[in-house]
Amino acid sequence: MTDDRMQGDKLLCEIYKSPRKEEMYLYVDKRQGLAKVPEALLERFGKPVSTMTMILTPEKKLARAQASEVMAAIRDKGFYFQMPPAKEEYLLDLYRTPTEARY
Template sequence: MKGDKLLCEIYRSSRKEEMYLYVDKRQGLAEVPEALLERFGKPVLTMTMILTPEKTLARAKVSDVMTAIRDKGYYLQMPPAKEEYLLDLYRTPTEARY
């Protein structure tokens, strides 16, 4: 990867909602470990985009994504953590009042 631009492909997981893999378009999924791909499920191409330091992403820093792709060959974006209070609401039994 030369310069400050990267043509990136973004894949979503077929197994886990809101989990994405970012890879260099030239290498594709070749650098992603087989064990990760097994847990990720079938990668579904979501989009192709040019990453630059000026670009912003919704849940990741572009510099982190570009560094990970340069160093490891991929960047894995995990789903956001659930809000603790929502988990508490889920765990709390509710009464049905009629």
């Protein structure tokens, strides 16, 4: 008997967040867990904290990724790694610089 649950249009996915970096996530097949995630990535990621389990379909709306890309990465590599969004440096500099009105 072959297991074709990952070959169809649905995937039971477990999502973990990093305790070290905000908005860093790992998506994996719930049945396989973290078994296929490289050790070096887990060291950088920190001890994974499970945040949710969901059924992914290609048309599922995700905040910062295409569900179809997440599913393809899990099928190909065994995981999908989501980095935090890039912060615009100039916006951070504007925030850090005190503003003064000079007349």
